[in-house]
Amino acid sequence: MTGFDRILMTTGAVVLALIWVLPLAYAVWTAFHPSEYEARFVLGAPLTLENFVKAWNAAPFARYFLNTFILVTGIVVCQFVLCTLAAYGFARYRFPGRDILFSLVLLQLLVMPDILIVENYRTIGALGLVDTIAAIALPYVASGFGVFLIRQTFMTVPRELDEAARIEGAGPLTILWRVYVPLAKPIYLAYGLVSVSHHWNNFLWPLIVTNSVETRPVTVGLSIFSTTDSGVEWSVINAATLMTSGPLLIAFLLFQRQFVQSFMRAGIK
Structure with a gap:
């Protein structure tokens, strides 16, 4: 790599970093300062909560x-259980139609969830689950990406460990x-962060399937600030x-190293 290439890559990285950081910096500035400082930066401006x-x-x-919290925890637990069982079956067992079934799992990754909103809503309505937390979670309790990711990890486990465990009398x-599960803990951490982030930020499906405060997640609740009659207060927004995105930012900052290393171990680019 030449010096010019490095300069070009560094410049591009700096530009992308600024594009990401500047809106966040503006949000932090306006959130911690009085509304009269929304459009101007003044050193020594008073801080406020x-x-x-x-x-x-x-x-x-x-x-x-x-x-x-109930929503993302329930989804992640269900995904861990179902994806683990499916991944173990695809990684270690041979049965008729295995490759076809796994291809269908991968095909699910190509289907945008928004395409299935109408049919999912009809199904939830037929089950009588509209306006419940279960209605938000049900379409996501299994994940093709989770099955693929965990399967890739399980396939790297030496089969000698299976044989040794069977000799000791262990069942499947x-x-x-x-x-398998202890060896895949870093992958579970990485996938858990991805799943929690996605379902924490999910907006369209929860908006469609919920009608009351008792069932709405925080992203839908945040939309109340865009429909207020008292005018737009950017500092409050x-x-x-x-408050909504803070927990995710903190979680990623705490586990970013494990997050990146987990995907590198799984061979995901």
Whole structure:
């Protein structure tokens, strides 16, 4: 790589970083300063938490956060269980139609979820689950990407470990739980962050399938600030946005190294 190539790549990285950082910096600035400082940067401007107080009082965020926590936790647990069982079957067992079934799993990755909204809504309506947290979670309790990712990891486990466990009298589920799952912990961490991030930020499907405060997640609750009659208060909106996205940012900063290393181990580029 020549010096010019490095300069070009560094410049591109800096430009992309600024494109990502500047909106976040603006949101942080306006959220922690009075509304009169929304459009101007002044050194020594007073800091305030008033915008966060207004945002918290403008909507039942405690309920929204509880709904979101229940939603993402339930989805991740179901995905871990179902994707693990499917991945183990595809990685270690030979049965008729295995390759065809796995191709169908990969085909699911090519289908945009928005295409299935109408049919999913009809199914949820037929089950009588409209306006429930279960209605939001049901279409996502299994994941083709999760099956693929965990299968790739399980295929790297030496078969000698299976044989050693069988000699000790372990059954298939015991082998899966005691041998495969512990070796795949970094992958579960990476996939868990991806899944939580996606379902924490999901907006369209929860908006369509919920009607009440008791079932709405935090992303749908955040939309109340775009329909207020009192005018747009960007400082309050940005404070609410930071409250909504803050947990994800903190989680990624805490686990970013494990997140990147996990995908590298799985061979995902």
